[in-house]
Amino acid sequence: MSADNGKTVKSEESTFLDVRDLTVQYTSMGSVIHAVNGITFQLKKGETLALVGETGAGKTSIAKAILRILPDVSAKSKGTVIFNNTDLMQMKEKEMQKIRGHKISMIFQDPMTALNPTMRVGKQISEVISAHRSISTEEAVAEGKKMLEMVGIPAERYYEFPHQFSGGMKQRVVIAIALACNPELLLADEPTTALDVTIQAQVLELINDLKERLNTSMILITHDLGVVNETCDNVAVIYAGRIIESGSKYDVFKHPGHPYTNGLFGALPNMNLDSDRLSPIAGLLPDPTNLPDGCAFAPRCPYVTDKCRQGTIPAVEVEPGHFCECIRMDEIRKER
Amino acid sequence: MGKYIVKRLLMMIPVILAVAILIFTIMTFVPGNPASLILGADATEEQIRIKEHELGLDQPYLVRLGSFLKQTFVELDFGRSYWTNTSVTEEMMERFPRTLAIAGFAMVFTTIIGIPLGIFTAVHEGTFADRIGVLLCVVGVSMPTFWLAMLFVLLLSLKLKLLPAQGMGGVQYYVMPVIAQSLGGISGMVRTARASMLEVVRADYVTTARSKGLSERKVIYEHALPNAMLPIISVLGGQLANQLGGALVIEQVFSIPGIGLYLINAVNTRDYPVAQSSVVFLSILFSLIVLATDLCYAAVDPMIRAQFTQGGKKKKKGKEENA
Amino acid sequence: MALIEVQHLKKYFDVPNGTLHAVDDVSFVIEKGTTMGVVGESGCGKSTLGTTLIHLQESTGGKILFEGKDVTHLDKKQLHDYREDVQIIFQDPYSSLNPRYNIARTIMEPLEISGRFRSKADVRAEAERIMDLVGIEERLRGSYPHELDGGRRQRVGIGRALALNPKFIVCDEPVSALDVSIQAQVLNLLMDLQDQQQLTYLFVTHDLSVVRHISDNICVMYLGQLVETCSSKELFAKPLHPYTKALLSAIPSTDVDRKMQRVQLKGEITSPINPKPGCRFAARCPYATDACREPQQLREIEPKHFVQCCRIEELG
């Protein structure tokens, strides 16, 4: 995993996803929402990358942009997404359909709404299979049943409808759909946020398990640092549509460089420390229709200087593979 | 399911009974005396009294209500017209097919043209065709049916002499009424279908379907459409009510001797048995249609289907939330 | 001193398919100035417990004592007085504010109703004080809820609850709809207020790290029943009930160095409608035996540590 600031870096052998300068903009009621603003990252085979950030930071938009399933009326995306040496952004729609669900698949944020309420659960799984493999209907059904069992749901529930399933089971169905064709890349968008802790544990376990068995790479989107810790290798912290810090989980968690990352840890009630007061980050995400110049975090940053408000802040490699977009990072790291 | 239908049919009984009582009461307390109307201007008071007695109008309200209900619901007989002494049931059976032909064909067109067109415009949201379609539909729902009908008559019958302007006969007599009657319905249906489809297309599960790599056709027709059908179906019943109501007016314009003309004339001439029976008949019909719509709804929505089979109580809740 | 004492509280709902035991025979005590955390999975009756306590719903059975007085059944006048002492903060800061009331009006409404203030100006002044207290900026006081972000909205909700100077506040998942950074602000505010005003909280949540942070004592609920209650420290240090253990082990930790041992639960929560007697967790419990199908008792296993499990001793 590595990140750079616009300079082209030849993708390494094992890098099979290379996202460069990805931007996503929405138009809504006449104003332009800058949801994703030039994101660059790479992902190696078998690795798991976590995208962490607050609500509205642009995490889901990134995943949807990669899969090119943004609403085509209101959203525009730019940049390159090199997947297995082809640029997905330039691909024909027909070609792209062959990638979706087959090579890259996605688990959606809300299991309650991600399933079609009028289609049998099993059909929703087997249709991915038949879409990408030329097999008979019976075989597809059999495959679908197998997938159901793999995620821990008895095969006889194949013919039921989503409303007959609990939230946890629905999320498992969504996972089964995503994994049905053994994708090379899994985009998991907050797969457990809507679930209870015990169920969340089950689901995370399941994903981890399957990922290992199938050697799938994964981008896990979440705002829960605990989940990141338990499932990921690398972390990218998203703030206002930019990766402000990225690196291995260990580096980022142990030695966060960016004041925002720092703040996130401070705001978290810690299970292990008995601090009386939390140290929240003041303020709110900036208005995505009207991002400030310079560092987007500047208005909330306790370390802000005038320089922070000018130009683009370059990413600095603090440690090997640990990048951070902050001009005062060195001072801050020393201070800690 | 069968049990559910039976239950719904049973629930219809008190409603229809209440409709009958309501309409009977309205007719009873409306000013205007059928006896004196029938006998005409030179009838004496004595003659009117005799006629009233013959029609049973001299009996107290409750007695008449009782015999009306008994006749209608126990003997299943709609009685005889005060004016022509003909059997209302027979007359209605002769006239109803004409009304049904208008409302029914209009409904069919509404459905088979309106829904696909609505879906087409939704799928092509924002395109030129869509915009034109939306505009035409606004105009379409805004046209007074009877005016449109008269313009048709003016153009197709009076000027071009292509179609008969009114009356009854072969298929050609139904062309203009049905077209005039369907245009509003089609426009309305396009709007409903479009709105519903647009809402569904934005739903998460449609994005899910796309992310599976399904072709756009599959996404639209297998995922979006069935869900978009739900609100569409639920307005179908209302549409039919509109079509039935509109048929009353259209019958007037084209002088088609259907139930509508029968009913309006009966109300005007205080032909109570005819007026009451037509209303009760139309209400029964209408309730059955609503039931049919609900069943279609269930056929499409597994959630509702499940509630159907479970029992009525939950079903209601679901329905109200939908309203 | 115990501010609230709950004895065998029950709340049942009549639903189409039977009776739903939302809260079933729950007993605990909350000391003045402390926070009682209530944790459990979705639908286990946490909110119902809270709303029943403050008489937003009438209990089906059991007893509630407030400052030693029985407040289980209240007439109109008593209810009026009781409600000045107890308040509630809701989970969803979107639906808990009337969209047609601006912020100041939302805060002022309970003040006006209380009749404690002589003039409109007094009400206004008091509202200003409260808004200062919960940190709502001057410029936002005329705005409407949909113009605020979740954190600020939740502050308004807190302000409204504080308006009548209550002694006891039910906090029904006040932070679970908020982002981590905002969540911390609100949690801090609640803790500050508790210190300043000697408030007592019933803090409902399903986020264990939060509950641990804020609570003095904790109740763990499962399908309407109280399965374990003790002090916060003790619970996290030494959970006894199998469910509590599973729950705690399920929390993902942010500590990169530590790897927790997971207790995996099989299956999902069953329905609370017409539950069978016996331990309701038995269906998912790895240790369940036939004995668990018998009716269960909440027992004091260790001082001030109550557990409802018949096999606790065997399991050690």
Added chain:
Amino acid sequence: GSSASETTTAAAADTTAAAETTAAAAADTTAAAETTAAAGEASGTRAKTVTLGMNTQISTLDPYNGVSTGTIYLTEAIHDQLFSAPALGAPIESEIGKSYEISEDNKTITVEIYDYVHDQAGNEIKASDVAWSYNTYLATGNATGIAKYLENVEASDDTHVVFHLKEATCKETSAADAILTGCVIYNEAAYDADAYATNPVGCGPYKVKEFVTGASVTLERDPNYWQTDESLWASLKAQNVDTCIFKIILEDAQLALALETGDVDAVNYVSADNLQFFMDDAGNALSGYIIEPFSSILCVNVSFNMFPDAGSKVANDKNLRLAIEWAIDKEGITQTIMGRTASVSYGYATPLYGDYNPAWETQDIGFDVEKAKAYLAESDYVKNGSPTLVIMTESNEVKTKAAQMIQNYCKAIGINMEVKTADTALFDNYKYDFSEWDLKIDNNGSRQSLAAMYSTFLSHEHTSYNGVPTSFNGAPEGEMSKLCAIANNVDTNSQQTVDDVFNYYTENAIIYGLWGSINYIAAQDGITGLKVQALAYAQPWAFTYSADYKGVAD
């Protein structure tokens, strides 16, 4: 002026209904019909089919059962009565009844019938059937025209029927005619109320072939018509065509169009607006058509509310009433609303009646704004604060227009008026409620004589309000009632006594005729002669047809 209502009362029938212009004209057509019938018979070219477009509904074909205007069109074809009246004022003609005799005291009428009468199914008709028919019809309560006069009817032998009249009415002028022409005859044993509504078996020259509710009726010539001697046929009986189709087309423009496009052979009515398609400004038929006017017995009139204490603002103010009458330009109204399809009514009458006096045309109140203003100045209207008068009318297009025009004329001299419309049923209810209106537009007519009509509508015996017997416009017992009674008594009836009635209502401004309708009947010109019955309803089987006539249904 068409009305979509399927049934209207017989007496208060459509304003569009009409009858022969004058007795003379009637006689002409009758003669023509007879000659052509004879000619047709002689040359063997009876027309095959005729299709008549009708603007009234036919709801039932059995006159016992119910009332519908359309039924009257077909009555003479399907049914025979004892006698029939070909036109107003003309003597009644024999149908089943061979002769009749009125007793000295006017109390009984004895009728002798032909002894070979049978209905279309071949059932014999005896005197007992005649008596039964009358009694059955009386029992339905629908027989207002004859029930008024008849006590009971009995057969004295197979061919003689005796009618017993009521004491109070036996001296009225038209009692005998009304009774003898008032009821169709059925065979008692064959009668079936259900079947007869759509398929009656009468004694007339035509049988019902098909009845399509609300759409059409088809009649078929009965080759076994009981009256084999054509010279004995009444003038409305004829068999000039084999099949007679009555097609219902309610809307004026469409009715006219149907004739133009050849959907029908004839239409029973042409509205003023559509006349231009069939005749030129001079009144000559355009080529390809035959069109003829027939005057109706109905007189559209304005009456004043004369009830003393029900709030009428005109009852006690003769000058106000006169002011209103003088202010109205009835020629203008007639011309605007009816065009050629009506003639101005002088007196409360039309010239069709035998006892009509042409002198009235100069004696009637005219249009004179100055006079109107003078009367208004003498009235109490302004003194009473110029209240708004209510003019009530049935919500029928023609009458509503008339009301609007009257409102306008009154406004011109400073009288405020408000138009109140009511549908047929409500109008029927309100017209005898004398607290509802000040002026009323209505139409009246009688199949007998003006004396009879005056007596029906102007004498106080007609109705009652608040327990007080009143005339149809609220006048209680008084001079008017007396004059009517005198005019309508067989002993005192004379032109003078009828004139007295006219003078009284004109001087006192009680009622005021607006117009009498003229019904235009048009047909393709293969039809050579038109024929109507007393109410000016087309009788297509009695039309005459040219040898090369070909109907649309052929």
Added chain:
Amino acid sequence: MSAKTKKEKKTGVNQWQEVFNILIHNPNAIIGFVIVAVLIILAIIAPWISPYDYLEMDLMAAKQGPSAAHLFGTDDLGRDILSRILYGGRYSMSLGFLSVGCGALIALVIGAVAGYFGGWVDNLLMRMMDVLSAIPGMLLSIIVAAALGTAYHDTVIAMAIGNVAALSRILRAQILSIREKEYVQAAKASNCSSFRIIFSHIIPNSVMPMIINCTSRLAAALLFCASLSFIGLGVQPPEPEWGAMLASARGYIRTYPYMLISPGLFIAVSVVGFTLLGDSLRDAMDPKLRK
């Protein structure tokens, strides 16, 4: 989120103002509004701008096609059609508004009582609404119109009745859902009286869907009013309601078709106006369409 932060700049904007802001950016809404406003203004100022008295007959000028003197021509009694149309707007508009308004008012009471009190009251009222809605709306109104007569207020009632069942259902459903909202609970916890809860918290938040629905109903009401007059059960001559004008022009369809054109056109245009306005209002107020 984005919209939220943006709006923070302008605080104290209540929902109505926000709806208004959305509306003025929607061309359809503007068109609809302009049509409706123009028609309403025309109806109001009809006495001053009408070239003729709408009742004044000029028999010499009857049945004239459009000309400089009579822009839309004259009718069969020589009245100026333009003037009649201007006045006719008063009937069409006011009947539309009044009938929907009255229907909504009755529905408000029924829906509120049923929704808030629940239990047998609710049951009774809703069963009554079931009965009303078992008769197709148009039919019901026709019968009631025939029964009551054709006076202005009778027509209003006849038309209003057709709206009651559906509107009260909508309101009731909304109240049922609002009643469970947490701010109502909070109000209860703040010792608010039932009265205050109903009128201050529940009703103001429940009427929105009803208002949206009413706007669409207005368009339907205009059409319906015209139909009713057309079949002779609505406004009566000489009053120049558009439908009534069409009814009396019907006889001249062949000979003077221009009499038919302008009233129909005005009905259609006004309905278009209300439809557009209703659509835009619904779009603006429907939270589902507004993220």
